[in-house]
Each structure stands twice: as structure tokens, then as C-alpha cells.
Amino acid sequence: MVGRPEDALLYKGYTVDPQELEQLLLSRRGVHDAVVVGRSVPGVGEMPVAFVVADAAHPTAEELIEFVAAAVPPYKKVREVVFVDELPLSPRGAVLRSALRDRLNPHAEHVRTTEEGTHT
Template identity: 50%
Template sequence: APNPPPGTVGKLLPSTEMRILSLDDPSKDAAPGADGEVAIRGPQVMKGYLGRPDATAAMIDDEGWVHTGDIGRVDDDGWLYVVDRVKELIKYKGFQVAPAELEALLLTHEGVADAAVIGVIDADGTEIPKAYVVRQAAAPGLTAEDVMAHVAARVSPYKKVRDVEFIEAVPRAASGKILRRELRDRDRELRDRELRDRELRDRELRDRT
């Protein structure tokens, strides 16, 4: 296609249909220009998984739409942008939050060199968006409060970043893809260490009384 805009994966092929499904209600289409799950239907789409009816039913609905698991949006000229994966969505109090949207917003802060966002479980058992941020060399004083305020001023309340950790580098594959599993492991190790430290302090306090 002539002059595709930066970031697009292209336009639909002939005889192919596409829907962008609402992330909150997949039975409905997302609003025009909004992010949603990409669903495809056409003669080149697979019929299903051989001998795996459950897997087929989970991916292809009764009307033949293949639910790709990709989150995307379509601009006014019909260009498709894939921005995230459904499985990466953070489910905050019933709302769906796309990490890639927050990451793109974080990178607009002049003090942020790189960033990644994952869902973590807070002390109340709620999944929240946590940002891992690499400071620009010229912004050593950037604080977690600065980062959270930058995002909060630009998103709906449920999309706010609610925890920030500064790191030396965001783990990425050779392709540039963020290795979110490494960040989840890092968060789990941090919380396990905090729990052990708290238990140790409690035990020492009991021993002194």
C-alpha cells in the first residue's frame, strides 16, 4: 500500500472482514478509533484446530470470527495498528487497562528514557498497573510521584499508574519486545523479600516482649 503511516500493520486484504471488539463487552464492537480485540473472518482463515474442538471454540465463534488475541485500532483511513495482546491486559476493579497505552504515555515524559508496565497484586489483593521506569541521564531526580502525576493528568482514573520502580534497563528480547515475565518475576521476588523481612521484624519484636 502507498505511504503507510508509521506503526501500522497494514490494511485488510480483499474478501476479508475485520471487527474491533469492545474489551469490556466482546459481544459488541468498540467505538470508532478505540482499542479493542481484532477479529478476522475470510476465506483464508483457518477452520479450527485438528482434533481440538475446545481450542477451536475458544478462538473461533459461531459466526466464524477468529478472535486473534491482538488488541488494535483502525484509523479513519482504514489502517490497522496492533498495540497489545489481550492476555497482557491489566484487570483493575473490573476495568481493562492496556499496558502499551501507558508505556507510550510514559515515554512522552522528558525524564523517562524507557518504560514498561505490568499488572501486580497490591496489599488488598487488587491487580494494579505498575510501571518500571528508566530515568534519562539528565533527570536523576525524577520521582515516582512525578511519573504517576504525569500519567494521571492524561488518563481516566482507572488507568492510573499506581506503583513505580526505577530500574537500569527494561528487559527486552532481540526483537525489542518487552520481557514482561522477567518483570513479573522481579516483582514476585521483591514482595517475597518484603514478606520475609516483615516476618523477621515481627519475630524479633515478639522475642523482645
């Protein structure tokens, strides 16, 4: 795992490291910034969704999804791309992942259950 364990997504029983996907997206020309968070899907878990800041001649969402899919196992691929002008930041400059999750899951509480059944 490249990123922080608390940022990991659980999708169809697999652990997905958002930072691994972010690094892939950032390696693509035209992508200036990228953050991957989970969209809650009943019975599936957290579907990986990328928020991307790109230049004017950026790749399409489909191109980015295919780019990532070519480099990772099927369970890890990004399922959706949302283009944004900027990412929400804390006063210290850290990306507010919770604000992005709220955009995807406006009515969900952000309490996840780990495989052992404890809450995080």
C-alpha cells in the first residue's frame, strides 16, 4: 500500500489504495492534480471515483478510466471521473477528502466498518 491505511477503500471485498490510483492519474499528461475517494454503493462497498484538476486540453473521463484500467487489476480501476477547477483544501493545504466524499454521498455518514467489524 502506497498511501495511508485510513484512506483505503473497500470495494467488492478488495482493499484499494487511492494514492496508487492518484499517482497513476498524475502521470498522465494534462492532469495537474487528482484525488480518489469512494462512492458508497450498497452491496459493493466504496467505488473508486477520481476528482481531477486538468488543463484545457485534458483527456476525457473515458480516456483516464482506460488509462488506469490498463495499469491495475480490474477491482482497482477508477469507475468514474469528476473534473473540477480545484480541490478543496484545509487551511494547512491538505486535500479535504471528506468534502469530496460528501459530494458523492451527500446523505451518508462517514463511518466505515473494517473487515474485523470495528468502526473507523
